[in-house]
Amino acid sequence: MSYLNIKNVSKSFGSKEVLSNINLDIQQGELVCFLGPSGCGKTTLLRIIAGLEQQNSGTLTQAGHDISSLPAIDRDYGIVFQSYALFPNLTVSKNIAFALKSLKLAKSEQKKRIEELLELVGLADHKNKHPNQLSGGQQQRVALARALALNPGLLLLDEPLSALDAKVRQFLRGEIKKLQQRLGVTTIMVTHDQEEALAMADRIVVMNHGCIEQVGTPEDIYQRPISKFVADFIGSINFFDNDQFAIRPEHISLSLSASEKSRAVEVAAVEYLGSFTRFTVKDEHGLYTVDIDSNEASAMAHANTLHMHWLNEHVLNMQGAA
Amino acid sequence: MTSISIAQPSNSKAAQRKRLTIKWTGIAALVTLAALAIFVLLPLVEVVSRALADKDGNFVGISNFITYFQSPSLVNSLFNTLSIGLMVTFFVVTLAFSYAYALTHTRMPFKGFFRALAMLPIFAPSLLPAIALVYLFGNQGILKEWLFGASIYGPIGIVIGMTFWIFPHAFMIIYTALQQNDGRLYEAATSCKAGFWHTFYSVTLSNARYGLLSAVFVSFTLAVTDFGVAKVIGGQYDVLATDIYKQVIGQQNFAMGSVVGVVLLLPALFSFAADRWVQKKQQSTLNAKSTPFTPEKSWLTSGVALATTSLITITLLTIVGMAVYASFIKFWPYNLSFSLNNYQFDLMDGGGWESYFNSLKMATLTAMIGTVFIFVTAWLNERCQTNAIMRQAVDFLSMIPMAVPGMVLGLAYIFFFNQPNNPLNFMYGTLLILAVSSIAHFYTVCHLSFKTAFKQIDKEFDQVALSVNRSRWDMLVKLYIPLSMPAISSVFLYLFVNAMTTVSAVVFLYASDTALASVAVLNMDDAGDIAPAAAMATLIMVTCLAAKAVHWLIFDVLIIGRQTWRTAGA
Ligand SMILES: Nc1ncnc2c1ncn2[C@@H]1O[C@H](COP(=O)(O)OP(=O)(O)O)[C@@H](O)[C@H]1O
Numbered sequence: 001m002s003y004l005n006i007k008n009v010s011k012s013f014g015s016k017e018v019l020s021n022i023n024l025d026i027q028q029g030e031l032v033c034f035l036g037p038s039g040c041g042k043t044t045l046l047r048i049i050a051g052l053e054q055q056n057s058g059t060l061t062q063a064g065h066d067i068s069s070l071p072a073i074d075r076d077y078g079i080v081f082q083s084y085a086l087f088p089n090l091t092v093s094k095n096i097a098f099a100l101k102s103l104k105l106a107k108s109e110q111k112k113r114i115e116e117l118l119e120l121v122g123l124a125d126h127k128n129k130h131p132n133q134l135s136g137g138q139q140q141r142v143a144l145a146r147a148l149a150l151n152p153g154l155l156l157l158d159e160p161l162s163a164l165d166a167k168v169r170q171f172l173r174g175e176i177k178k179l180q181q182r183l184g185v186t187t188i189m190v191t192h193d194q195e196e197a198l199a200m201a202d203r204i205v206v207m208n209h210g211c212i213e214q215v216g217t218p219e220d221i222y223q224r225p226i227s228k229f230v231a232d233f234i235g236s237i238n239f240f241d242n243d244q245f246a247i248r249p250e251h252i253s254l255s256l257s258a259s260e261k262s263r264a265v266e267v268a269a270v271e272y273l274g275s276f277t278r279f280t281v282k283d284e285h286g287l288y289t290v291d292i293d294s295n296e297a298s299a300m301a302h303a304n305t306l307h308m309h310w311l312n313e314h315v316l317n318m319q320g321a322a
Numbered sequence: 323m324t325s326i327s328i329a330q331p332s333n334s335k336a337a338q339r340k341r342l343t344i345k346w347t348g349i350a351a352l353v354t355l356a357a358l359a360i361f362v363l364l365p366l367v368e369v370v371s372r373a374l375a376d377k378d379g380n381f382v383g384i385s386n387f388i389t390y391f392q393s394p395s396l397v398n399s400l401f402n403t404l405s406i407g408l409m410v411t412f413f414v415v416t417l418a419f420s421y422a423y424a425l426t427h428t429r430m431p432f433k434g435f436f437r438a439l440a441m442l443p444i445f446a447p448s449l450l451p452a453i454a455l456v457y458l459f460g461n462q463g464i465l466k467e468w469l470f471g472a473s474i475y476g477p478i479g480i481v482i483g484m485t486f487w488i489f490p491h492a493f494m495i496i497y498t499a500l501q502q503n504d505g506r507l508y509e510a511a512t513s514c515k516a517g518f519w520h521t522f523y524s525v526t527l528s529n530a531r532y533g534l535l536s537a538v539f540v541s542f543t544l545a546v547t548d549f550g551v552a553k554v555i556g557g558q559y560d561v562l563a564t565d566i567y568k569q570v571i572g573q574q575n576f577a578m579g580s581v582v583g584v585v586l587l588l589p590a591l592f593s594f595a596a597d598r599w600v601q602k603k604q605q606s607t608l609n610a611k612s613t614p615f616t617p618e619k620s621w622l623t624s625g626v627a628l629a630t631t632s633l634i635t636i637t638l639l640t641i642v643g644m645a646v647y648a649s650f651i652k653f654w655p656y657n658l659s660f661s662l663n664n665y666q667f668d669l670m671d672g673g674g675w676e677s678y679f680n681s682l683k684m685a686t687l688t689a690m691i692g693t694v695f696i697f698v699t700a701w702l703n704e705r706c707q708t709n710a711i712m713r714q715a716v717d718f719l720s721m722i723p724m725a726v727p728g729m730v731l732g733l734a735y736i737f738f739f740n741q742p743n744n745p746l747n748f749m750y751g752t753l754l755i756l757a758v759s760s761i762a763h764f765y766t767v768c769h770l771s772f773k774t775a776f777k778q779i780d781k782e783f784d785q786v787a788l789s790v791n792r793s794r795w796d797m798l799v800k801l802y803i804p805l806s807m808p809a810i811s812s813v814f815l816y817l818f819v820n821a822m823t824t825v826s827a828v829v830f831l832y833a834s835d836t837a838l839a840s841v842a843v844l845n846m847d848d849a850g851d852i853a854p855a856a857a858m859a860t861l862i863m864v865t866c867l868a869a870k871a872v873h874w875l876i877f878d879v880l881i882i883g884r885q886t887w888r889t890a891g892a
């Protein structure tokens with residue numbers, strides 16, 4: 001049986017339907033990402049799971065208990081917001097102590113527990129600082145430690161990394177994932193960043209317009225998108241033959257000389273992106289985006305005409321997809 | 323490897339706590355709503371119903387209003403009130419704009435000093451400038467010739483006195499508006515080779531227009547509703563606020579007093595509604611990306627700015643100084659030697675030193691009860707109230723006091739609390755009712771300060787608290803109070819100073835053993851003891867300034883100054 005079961009959940013704000021008939025199973029210990037464009041209802045679904053928002057219809061079951069109408073304070077979860085919501089007037093350890101209060105621990109036990117938690121997120125040296133003395137990434141980890149303080153069965157993260165610099169974000173991705181695996185805590189993370197979802201998730205739930213488009217492992221989603229929306233939203237993709245087929249930019253190769261199955265294309269634009277170079281090329285059917293390793297690309301960067309080629313096994317068949 | 327293994331709190335306990343939480347915040351919200359209704363709304367209803375009744379309490383429809391508008395002297399007061407309001411508004415806004423412009427758009431020196439001095443009139447009762455004007459331009463005034471034979475007792479005195487007293491209110495609003503000018507726009511204007519007047523008109527004035535409008539309406543409201551200045555220096559020139567007083571205290575004609583009160587409500591309500599409309603507009607035009615504006619260096623503009631602000635400041639100081647000086651003079655204008663005789667209040671009628679100590683107690687009570695009540699009410703309403711109708715009701719009731727003139731509120735309180743069958747009748751004639759009327763009178767600004775403070779606190783904090791089973795009460799103590807300390811402290815001082823200086827509402831409500839200092843000023847002046855009146859007014863002002871100093875020490879230095887998390891950087 002799954003740890004969290006969401007069944008036929010719908011939600012409207014006024015006359016506007018924000019979630020329509022959501023069904024989802026989340027297994028014990030997995031990290032699931034809700035991924036989708038801004039406004040598609042990810043946060044709303046997360047808040048319904050937390051009890052911060054009440055669904056109009058549908059049921060939720062957590063660890064075998066029906067929590068559909070349980071108030072937020074009685075549910076078993078820890079939460080991290082994009083803004084972190086750290087109490088600015090309390091030190092790092094007091095922020096965590098705030099969460100521990102309901103356990104009514106003895107002073108020494110509480111202290112030990114705070115140290116454990118700070119150790120866990122690598123901030124043991126910062127326990128007496130105030131939030132404004134910490135970097136964004138450190139604040140984020142304090143928020144994480146606080147969310148884990150009560151040892152919740154479910155960890156909810158709403159865009160936890162989106163306020164951070166690219167470098168820190170990448171580092172924390174790995175840290176959060178490691179921590180999650182170590183604790184084995186069932187985790188739901190909301191993000192609109194597909195790269196983040198691919199890197200961290202055990203399974204990704206792709207959402208659009210209040211509906212679930214596809215649920216699957218990162219490989220599933222990337223290699224076997226079941227809809228045009230998913231194919232387009234995750235990574236870049238080229239559609240061809242009246243959108244019946246699609247291919248990823250990195251699966252197309254270019255060369256200066258023609259070969260048996262290649263076709264000639266005109267170079268419309270070249271964009272140097274560091275490790276790879278993105279070519280926009282044109283044939284009589286339309287435009288293609290092609291990513292080439294920058295080492296190979298330098299020789300072709302100034303050519304007007306190139307020869308494009310791909311292997312059939314990389315072509316995605318989109319016939320029948322929505 | 324760290325092990326995480328601590329038992330979960332039992333769910334049933336948490337559930338119990340949740341139920342308790344719902345109970346106490348819900349009940350508290352109801353109690354505050356009821357209190358607002360009782361202390362703000364019901365008394366006003368009483369005034370309106372009295373205006374529609376004859377002396378014996380029988381309903382007579384609008385016949386009192388017909389009588390009112392058929393009485394030339396009363397209608398004349400309405401005309402006087404509106405003309406005074408317009409003139410004062412014109413002078414105050416012009417002066418406050420010049421002063422604020424000099425402080426924000428030039429490089430004149432001593433800005434901090436001038437900014438602080440502009441606030442001086444706030445700390446004095448409005449009676450003080452009126453008394454000072456009597457000494458300056460009255461029958462025995464030292465500058466009497468300056469008026470070329472005109473009398474200070476009448477519109478001239480009222481306009482000057484009110485302009486002095488309302489100046490800081492208009493100044494604060496315009497100063498804030500001018501400060502928010504976007505530097506980028508000036509750079510753009512310069513690059514388009516726009517001249518000074520063109521830039522002034524299309525950038526400066528255009529950006530500050532809502533602030534200016536707001537200052538216009540606030541000044542107008544204060545001018546038409548003020549009682550103290552007109553009472554002391556108005557002579558035979560009647561305005562609505564003094565008419566209410568005459569009808570009620572002089573002729574015991576409560577019905578006609580109520581009619582005048584309702585008439586006075588109208589311009590105040592209009593002005594208030596207009597101000598709210600302007601405020602809404604203003605909020606939507608604010609831009610977070612503005613860059614600060616740095617005025618160009620110019621000896622000429624700095625010189626003109628310094629001269630203008632100095633002139634205004636000298637005028638303010640002269641008025642204050644005159645009252646203070648006169649209070650120490652033995653027998654004006656015949657014996658100018660120094661003496662403390664005028665401070666022997668116990669030798670005069672009007673309440674004596676006891677009235678001063680009553681004022682201190684009353685102002686402290688107002689500040690303490692008011693700050694706590696308004697804070698809790700605003701917090702419950704902003705952060706715990708789930709019912710939209712209840713929330714709007716509290717917001718609406720909180721806005722009413724701003725639109726209600728003090729004289730009308732005072733009258734309303736007599737009617738409401740003096741009824742023998744009112745269970746709150748026991749409050750009548752106590753210091754408590756004076757404090758409560760002051761809290762009601764100055765409620766709106768305090769409520770808005772707290773609302774603004776709470777807007778800056780993310781709602782997600784409360785959601786975090788829910789996720790770790792902490793109550794609303796914990797959040798109040800751990801987060802809302804410490805974070806709102808600047809607002810709490812300024813509301814406390816605002817209530818204290820206003821309760822010390824106000825006359826209008828309390829003049830109807832004091833009893834012989836609860837006379838107040840500000841009322842004593844009025845009564846001593848009425849009895850011709852103008853020097854002791856100046857002395858008491860001076861004492862009130864000094865007390866308010868001292869309160870400001872103590873307040874600064876306690877809140878800014880000892881409390882907020884110690885909240886290092888406000889400033890400590892990474
Ligand atoms: N409290 C609310 N009242 C009205 N509309 C809301 C509310 N919260 C969210 N919405 C709307 O619901 C939609 C989904 O919002 P949200 O779940 O926050 O999207 P996401 O997190 O995917 O960006 C948006 O169109 C948003 O405007």
Ligand SMILES: [Mg+2]
Binds near residue numbers: 042043044190
């Ligand atoms: Mg969101």
